[in-house]
Amino acid sequence: MSNLIRILAAIFVPPLGVFMTVGIGRDFWINLVLSCFFLFPGTIHAVWVIAKHDRG
Numbered sequence: 001m002s003n004l005i006r007i008l009a010a011i012f013v014p015p016l017g018v019f020m021t022v023g024i025g026r027d028f029w030i031n032l033v034l035s036c037f038f039l040f041p042g043t044i045h046a047v048w049v050i051a052k053h054d055r056g
Contacts (some may be wrong), residue, residue, distance in 0.1 A: 010046035
């Protein structure tokens with residue numbers, strides 16, 4: 001799946017970007033909680049997860 005699509009999903013719906021990268025797991029639930037409190041921390045976390053999994 002293209003990183004551009006995952007990054008765009010992470011910007012608009014952060015849990016979706018994380019789900020598309022790692023599925024439902026620890027990172028998804030962390031991102032969901034962060035996004036429920038504020039959108040900005042959820043977006044930062046989603047982009048970080050996508051970048052981390054892209055390298056490895």
